[in-house]
Amino acid sequence: MSLHILLAFWAVSIALAATPGADWAYVISAGIRSQAAVIPAVFGLFLGYLAITCLVAGGIGALVASVPLAITILTFAGAAYLIKLGISLLRHPPLPKEGDDQETGTRRWITKGFAISGLNPKALLFFLAFLAQFTTLAGAWPVFLQIAVLGTIHIVNCVMIYPAVGFGARSVLRERPMASRITGYASRTIMIALGCLLLAERLMKISSSGM
Template sequence: MPVGSIVAFWGVALLLIVVPGADWAFTLGAGLRDRSVVPAVGGLVLGYVGMTIVVAAGIGAFVAENPAALTTLTVLGGGYLVSHGVRTLASRSAPVTATGDTTAETRARTSWATVVQGAGVSGLNPKGLLIFIALLPQFTSPDRDWPLPVQMGALGLVFTFTCAAFYLALGSVTRTVLSSRPATARTVSRLAGAGMIAVGISLIIERIGGGAVF
């Protein structure tokens, strides 16, 4: 597989990642709410690793071509985003500070819950799945040393690791800049929740209404 194809894909993937969406909203919320953004980003990465496996195995193409399966996935994913956005909006907690009084057991339980939530945000996003299906094949090549599933898997991991680096930086910057500005932090957190609700509703409306999911 030509290195040039991987580099070209990375450039396109980065452009897609920096466009705000559900992953952005989730990362911003976690950056303001949690002691560390690592569990949130780890969850997003876990979801994209699962998506990479699905696409490399050929299941993604089946889902994209099966209206019933795609509609089910879209409704589940959209509903999940809406529910998480509602919880974010309803939260009245201020950003976590270094002196917060929580037990190690509580922090561990919260971290695992955040990982699961992140995996749901990225793994249940049908737009992400269709981007993988539409984008990855354009950067593959007829290479006997690199079977197509291996190429798809490699490109999917490039996307995943780029997500990890970008969202770690985004969450860390958000936490650093807004940790001393609780009023602004609450506003950003609520905007993040509203953003997830908007994305979730738009996914459901577009799919049920018969429109394209892109």
């Protein structure tokens, strides 16, 4: 792969990782809850994206994407989890309190992060479509290796940016209870809204295809 292709991909990937979405909402909630929760939350997201990269590089991602039922099941599972997690966090807001730094719940934050990124059908389709644009059959590297490298670059960018988002939320909002509540509710509402949009979009496709 040429250096200019890698640099172009890196620049686009940075811009995408810096765009707020479900990942941001999750790490902000983790940051508000506890400083010690940020790294496990990001690590969970990392594992989810790593799994998707392996699926796409191995060709399984394209196979899944070609089966409408598989995408429908994945979409419903991912959307349902986002909605469930958003509602759960709305019912039990992770507001910062004294002693929170000792309450990590490491495994729980990792598992939730993995589910958010790994069960996201948009992430799978994004990796399939986006990474493929920067690969070439004429390259010295096989396509699966090119995809693996590009996926790794994107994951590294996310891992660089997401902790800053989580720790930034913690430091900025800890001494501002009202701003913390507003930001927390906003991030959880984003999760629920994204889940609903995923469901609505998939249901529209099913309806239009007559399935």
